[in-house]
Amino acid sequence: MVRRIDVTGTGGVRLAAWEFTDPPKIGGAGEAERGPGVLLLHGLMGRAAHWADTARWLSARYRPVGLDQRGHGRSDKPADGPYDRDAYVDDAIAAIEQLGLAPVVLIGHSMGALTAWQLAARRPDLVSALVICDMRASALGAASQQDWTEWFRSWPVPFATLADVRKWFGEDDPTLERPRPARGEFFAEVMAERADGWRPVFSRRQMLTARATWVHDAHWEELAHVRCPTLVVRGLDGELGRAEAQEMVRVLPGGVYAEIADTGHLLPWEQPDAWRRAVDPFLAEALPST
Known part of the structure; x- marks a missing residue:
């Protein structure tokens, strides 16, 4: 069962949260029956629905909740934002x-991972464990932001069909070195049908605005302030390099390293079984009482 629960974020922004487990039975033990809370935070352009497979196996022992972050999915997309780091962290808090998830496990992919470790550094009382999936702590710089601007401009929007979406992002995107079918499926999840065809459910302008608030800065100091057990996972062909990932683990007081072969940035969706084999034992050790 998946049910939607609206959350009020900073500035009154309405956020759609999705609980992937059955609510507790009337007369039952309440929150204790649902296990420790897990908040799943997608990356830039993502949505909570991307976490459905992960939430399915998490729900055996935990209470997984996915959050459509501001500007994404079915959450509000305020024209004037804000889309800065404080807004995303405060929304997650x-x-x-509001959902009674603390002390929570935070699992974040890409930008969602950055939000997760910034939250864990700021509010250690709310977080029991952390999983960082393919997110760099180093600054990416102006050139990276320009590359993204040009990439967004290259999208052949509107797409005539969802099959066209899958093909372009999985095969025809000029940034691809080889076909990645899982990537096509990933982007099909964030498209909606309009009168003229299929368009993204987010504003590309807002995505660039959000990205601009973190690509120019390094985030090592915040990482060093994370006190809970933390798993850093990278795909062998992802955006987070091995040397940087291992340095992140060294900086983290409770850091653990995992690497998944034959996958890129979207490793939970390209290699779901290997992703589970990395995350599940880590959580079992970090939260032995479950």
Whole structure:
């Protein structure tokens, strides 16, 4: 069962949260029956629905909740934002507190991972464990932002069909070195049908605005302030390099390293079984009482 629960984020922004487990039975033990809370934070352009497979196996022992972050999915997309780091972190804190998830496990992919470790550094009282999936702590710089601007401009929007979406992002995108079918499926999840064809459910302008608030800065200091057990996972062909990932583990007081072969940035969706084999034992050790 998946049910939607609206959360009020910073500035009154309405955020759609999705609980992937059955609610507790009337007369039952309440929160204790649902296990420790897990907040799943997607990356830039993502949505909570991307975590459905992960949530399915997590739900055996935990209470997984996915959050459509501001500007994404079915959450509000305020024209004037804000889309800065504080807004994303404060939204996630609001979700944890309003849904009664603390002490929570944070699992974040890409930008969602950055939000997760910034939250864990700021509010260690709310977080029991952390999983960082393919997110760099180093600054990416202006050239990276320009590359993204040009990439967004290259999208042949609107797409005539979802099959066209899957093909372009999985095969025809000029940034691809080889076909990645899982990537095509990933982007099909964030398209909606309009009168003229299929368009993204997010604003590319807003995505660039959000990205601009973190690509120019390094985030090592915040990483060093994370006190909970933390797993850093990278795909062998992902954006996070091995040397940087291992340095992140060294900086983290409770860091653990995992690497998944034959996958890129979207490793939970390209290699779901290997992703589970990395995350599940880590959580079992970090939260032995479950």
